[in-house]
Amino acid sequence: MPTTTTQGVTVSVTTNYLPDYSSPAQEHFVFAYKIDIRNDSPHTVKLLRRHWYIHDAGGEVREVEGEGVVGRQPVLEPGESHHYVSGCNLKSGMGKMHGTYLMERLGNGQHFQVDIPEFTLMVPYRLN
Template sequence: MATAITDGVKVSVETIYQPEYSNPANEHFMFAYRVEISNLSDYPVQLMRRQWSIFDSNSSRREVEGEGVVGLQPVIAPGESHVYVSGCNLKTDMGSMQGKYLMKRLVDDAEFDVDIPEFQLIAPYKLN
């Protein structure tokens, strides 16, 4: 599990390879990732936007940006967490992702970036 804390917001990510949705012969490797965002601060925060950098082991890189996560802009109260699951496809059996969330502190509407730690996307057979 990869974890980072930025300005009182903790982001933890776990990944799983999905062989049932992958087709290696056609350079299609599917991964799911589970993200837990915990508010360790004293103020409620809202996740406004996300930005991802996705890397394949063939040196290709792509950027994904948009509002919220999986269609939501969750408000996370102090001491609470928001968990979601999403997915990413790669053209290779190894890669990584990292990024940032744009958060808003609801007490004063101040916006700040929260780091999403780099995490690996690796088909299990590559680890043998």
């Protein structure tokens, strides 16, 4: 499970290929990813924005950014976690994602970026 910690905030990722929502004949491969964000810092933090880079093995790179995650801007007290599930589609069945979250320390209003570790998206039969 890819995991990284930035300024006391740990981000871990797990992924799943979703064959029921995919159509390989039409070059449409759908993946879900679960993100776990844990605040191990001494500060209360709020997730303000996300910024993703999605790389398809065919060479396409997409950039996605916006407020919060799945419609929320979670606030995490020290020791708390937030989990969410989202997804993306690829044309080739293989790719990777990585990015950052923009966070705010609520005590002093300081903004900082938290790295989202790079993770692979791969159709299981391509692993053989």
